[in-house]
Amino acid sequence: MARSPTTADAFTAIAEPRRREILGALANTGGKRDVSWLVQRLGWPQPQVSKHLGVLRKVGLVNVERRGKRRVYSLNGAELRTVYDWVKAYERFWQHQLQRVKDRAERIERERKKENRPN
Amino acid sequence: MARSPTTADAFTAIAEPRRREILGALANTGGKRDVSWLVQRLGWPQPQVSKHLGVLRKVGLVNVERRGKRRVYSLNGAELRTVYDWVKAYERFWQHQLQRVKDRAERIERERKKENRPN
DNA sequence: TTGACATATTCCCGTATAGGAATATATTGA
DNA sequence: TCAATATATTCCTATACGGGAATATGTCAA
Numbered sequence: 001m002a003r004s005p006t007t008a009d010a011f012t013a014i015a016e017p018r019r020r021e022i023l024g025a026l027a028n029t030g031g032k033r034d035v036s037w038l039v040q041r042l043g044w045p046q047p048q049v050s051k052h053l054g055v056l057r058k059v060g061l062v063n064v065e066r067r068g069k070r071r072v073y074s075l076n077g078a079e080l081r082t083v084y085d086w087v088k089a090y091e092r093f094w095q096h097q098l099q100r101v102k103d104r105a106e107r108i109e110r111e112r113k114k115e116n117r118p119n
Numbered sequence: 120m121a122r123s124p125t126t127a128d129a130f131t132a133i134a135e136p137r138r139r140e141i142l143g144a145l146a147n148t149g150g151k152r153d154v155s156w157l158v159q160r161l162g163w164p165q166p167q168v169s170k171h172l173g174v175l176r177k178v179g180l181v182n183v184e185r186r187g188k189r190r191v192y193s194l195n196g197a198e199l200r201t202v203y204d205w206v207k208a209y210e211r212f213w214q215h216q217l218q219r220v221k222d223r224a225e226r227i228e229r230e231r232k233k234e235n236r237p238n
Numbered sequence: 239t240t241g242a243c244a245t246a247t248t249c250c251c252g253t254a255t256a257g258g259a260a261t262a263t264a265t266t267g268a
Numbered sequence: 269t270c271a272a273t274a275t276a277t278t279c280c281t282a283t284a285c286g287g288g289a290a291t292a293t294g295t296c297a298a
Contacts (some may be wrong), residue, residue, distance in 0.1 A: 001252075001253075001284060001285090001286050001287055002251095002252065002253035002254050002255085002284085002285055002287095003122065003125070003134075003135070003253080003254065003255075003284075003285045003286065004135060004136065004254095004286090005253095005254065005255080006122070006136065006254085006255070006256095009258090011133060011134045011136075011139070012134045012249085013232060014130060015122075015123065015131045015134035016122070016123060016255095016256080017130075018256090020205070022132070023209070025222050027208070027209060027212065031212060033291080034274085034276065035274070035275060036273095036275085036276095038143065045258075045259090046274085046275070046276090047257090047258080047259085047260095047275090048256080048257065049187050049275095050275060050277085050278085051256080051276085051278055052256090053275095053276095054276080054277090062191055062288065065284075066265095068265065068266070068274090069264065069265040069266065069273065069275075070265095070274065071274080071276090072277085075209070076211030076212075077209055077210075077211075077212025077214075077215065078213050080206055080209050080212065080213065081213045082169065083202070083206045084203075084206045084207065084209075084213075085212070086139070087202045087203045087206065088203065089146070089293095090142070090146060090194070090196055090199045090202070090203075091196075092196075093194050093196025093199065094196030094197050094199065094200045094203075095196075096196065112243085114133075118282045120255090120256050120257055120258095120281095120283075121254085121255055121256065121257095121281095121282065121283030122254075122255045122256065122283080122284065122285075123256090123284095124283095124284065124285085125284085125285070125286095126243075135285095137286090148272075153244085153245095154244070154245060154246095155243095155282085156256050158244095158245095164245080164247090164287085164288075165244085165245070165246090165287090166246075166276085166287090166288080166290095167286080167287065167288085168245095169245060169246055170246085170247085170286080170287090171286090172245095172246095173246080173247090175272080178259085184296050184298095185295095187295065188243090188294070188295040188296060188298070189244065189245085190242065190244080190245065190246090203259065223251085
């Protein structure tokens, strides 16, 4: 078997840096723009932009709206939330580390004060 | 060009469902276990587990510690935080939607009350 | 040293990419 | 109808996967 298709879910879709760039570009402008604008903004060939948008659309990270000959793409935050919820469940694993750093700093501070007081 | 290697960064590494399973298994037990335990727990062939662990290690999502002939793997939350920070920046895009849902519910509620009161 | 155990690595294969180039499809206006 | 514009799709190729099977490496204990 090969790798999971990029269209499998939000995780595989955002694995590609350029697709994250597209989401970022959409986000910076309120989350709604047509393809021409994205092509101009990103400076990539139009087919490349369309293809990446196709992947993002298939996994529901963006929605499309026909507007004459334009197609307006918009961010769908709900789908990104899948990723957010997953990673947030690991929060304690980096907060632990921060806590450890904090604890250590406090211990050192206590010891510093102790040294100033005679025993 | 092909797809970005899975060892490129945390995003590509966690795109694979089985690697997320490994992280999940580690997390459920305080974040520190050897390979045999993971093999037992996940029920996959040992080489498969080792190979996925190799990818996770290369991107820094886990650390290894030699313990005799065992190798103890531990979660490295700091690297997951990369993903967290990225996705958190889009928070408003799903909160917007929740807000919209909430606003709509409140508007409907107001209108329901209005109907009960004579104008 | 030797054997048993734990883990990593290699080789093979089918599959699915991402990018480039070319082309197809759809929509508008004259 | 026809040309122009906007966007999507197709075809091509190099690349790198993930799983299975086999094997290599490393470490302990007797």
